[in-house]
Amino acid sequence: MNTLIKPGLFLAFILMMVSASANASGGIALGATRVIYPADAKQTSLAITNSNKQERYLINAWIENANGQKEKTFAVTPPLFVSEPASENTLRIIYAGPALPADRESLFYMNVKAIPSVSKKHQDGNNVLQLAILSRIKLFVRPANLAMPPEEALSQLRFERVGNHLKVSNASPYYVTLVNLKLGGQTLDNLM
Numbered sequence: 001m002n003t004l005i006k007p008g009l010f011l012a013f014i015l016m017m018v019s020a021s022a023n024a025s026g027g028i029a030l031g032a033t034r035v036i037y038p039a040d041a042k043q044t045s046l047a048i049t050n051s052n053k054q055e056r057y058l059i060n061a062w063i064e065n066a067n068g069q070k071e072k073t074f075a076v077t078p079p080l081f082v083s084e085p086a087s088e089n090t091l092r093i094i095y096a097g098p099a100l101p102a103d104r105e106s107l108f109y110m111n112v113k114a115i116p117s118v119s120k121k122h123q124d125g126n127n128v129l130q131l132a133i134l135s136r137i138k139l140f141v142r143p144a145n146l147a148m149p150p151e152e153a154l155s156q157l158r159f160e161r162v163g164n165h166l167k168v169s170n171a172s173p174y175y176v177t178l179v180n181l182k183l184g185g186q187t188l189d190n191l192m
Contacts, residue, residue, distance in 0.1 A: 026051035028059070028083065028114035028133065035093065035110055035139040039102075043094045048112065050083040057083045058115040061091050063139060066107050073097025074108070083114070093139070100141050104173035108139040138175070146173045 031047030038044070050057055059081050063074040075094045083089055093110070100106040115132040148156075156172035166183055170176055181188040 026053065028052075028057050028112070028135070030112060030135050030137060032137065034137050037093060037095065037139060037141045039095075039100060039141050039143045043092050046091045046093065046110065046112075048083060048089045048091060050085060050087050050089075053086045055085060056117040058117070059083050059089070060113040060115070062111050063093070064109045064111060066109075068109075071108055076110075082117075095141065100143075102143045103146070105143070105146075105175055106141040107175055108141065110137050110139045111135070140175060143173075148172065150174055 029049045029051060031049065035044060035046055048059060061076045061079055063071045063076060065071050073096060075096060077092045081089065112135045113132055116130055118128060118130060153172035153174040153176050156170060157176060158169040160167045166188065168178065
C-alpha cells in the first residue's frame with residue numbers, strides 16, 4: 001500500500017502545481033468561440049489576448065477544412081507571431097478561393113497554437129515541462145442572402161428516435177450546435 005501512496009501523492013502534487021501556476025499566470029485566450037465570416041466581406045478578424053503579465057507566447061494560426069486538412073484558400077495574417085505579455089493582437093482572415101455554396105453555410109476550423117517562451121533564467125539547471133495549447137474553433141462562411149434568418153434555424157430541426165439512438169436532421173442553411181439534450185427525461189451525452 002505504501003508504494004501506491006507515494007506515486008499517487010507525487011502525481012497529485014504535480015497536477016496541483018501545474019494548475020496553480022496556470023491559474024496564477026493567465027495565458028492566451030481567443031476573442032470568440034466561433035468565427036462567422038460574411039461571404040461578401042473581404043476579410044474578418046479574431047482577437048487573441050495574452051493575459052499573462054510576464055510570459056511571451058509564440059502564436060501559430062491556420063485554417064483547416066472539415067476533414068482536418070490545412071485549407072490553402074484562406075490566408076491568416078500574421079500566421080506566426082510573438083504575443084507579448086498583457087497584450088492583444090488581431091488575426092485577419094481572408095478567403096481567396098473559389099465561390100462557396102450560396103444556399104448554406106460552409107464549415108471550416110480556425111486553429112491557434114500558443115507555445116510559451118522559456119526564459120534562460122528559469123531553465124538553467126532545471127527540468128522544464130513546456131505545454132503548447134491548441135485552440136480550435138469553428139469558422140462559418142455565411143452567404144449574404146440565405147433563405148431565413150439564423151433565429152429560425154432551430155424550428156427546422158427534426159428529431160427521430162431510431163432504436164436506441166436519436167437522429168437529428170437539420171433542414172436549415174445554418175450549422176446548429178446542440179447542448180443539454182434530454183430524451184425521456186435522461187440527459188444525452190454532448191457529442192461536440
